[in-house]
Amino acid sequence: MTPKEKIVLLNEVLGSRYPNPKSELNYESPFQLLIATILAAQSTDKQVNVITQELFRVAPDALTLSRMEPDEVRNLVRSINYCNNKAKNILEVSRILVNCYEGRVPETREGLESLPGVGRKTANVVLSNAFHQAVMPVDTHVHRVSNRIGLVTTEKVEQTETELMKIIPEAWVIDFHHYLLLHGRYTCKAKKPECTACPLSVVCDYAQLHS
DNA sequence: AACTCGGGGCA
DNA sequence: TGCCCAGAGTT
DSSP, rough: HHHHHHHHHHHHHHHHHSSSOOOOSOOSHHHHHHHHHHHTSSSOHHHHHHHHHHHHOOOHHHHHHSSSOHHHHHHHHTTTTHHHHHHHHHHHHHHHHHHSSSSSOOOSHHHTHHHHHHHHOHHHHHHHHHOOOOOOOOOOOHHHHHHHHTSOOOHHHHHHHHHHHHSOOOOGGGHHHHHHHHHHHTSOOSSSSGGGGGGTTGHHHHHHHOO
């Protein structure tokens, strides 16, 4: 089975397994998506959801956030991983948006990755979800799952991104990001993958070796 | 490429 | 207790 044929199969199987592929991150604007994604790094989605709900109630836009006191921001995000760095980063990001981008989120990779706390993965999340650009966010889950089921064969995350873009139709990249992410989080786990409960095991070489 | 950051939650 | 976790930045 070729990678492109696997994509079609995954779209059916994972689509029914994860029927609501939209991000569980709570956002109503590119700004809120950007901030929520910065906060999400190396943290659980539950932590982020709790925090963003209160954070965006207090500061729904860049201008409001930029005018908050550092201690106030720190207090709002104190229960998340790397809270001190992230509090500093999102406050600085909001000030940059206000001062350099008229309060808007930049729509280019260079603009996004120049923001503190924004790397390639976060930039790709914003570019694909908010600005509908055909880029694939690749995190550890997407990277691991893609390798195990044979969509790609590379140790390098950035190469996984380019290889996935070759075989995933542009209109599917956002859904597939969530399919592969959720599958890696709940089933195709790093430590104890549940291959016996995995609907992809029949086409997965990794599952044949680990079940 | 290797290392640091960082703390709550859960087995 | 131990071990991770929707990565990013620095050396």
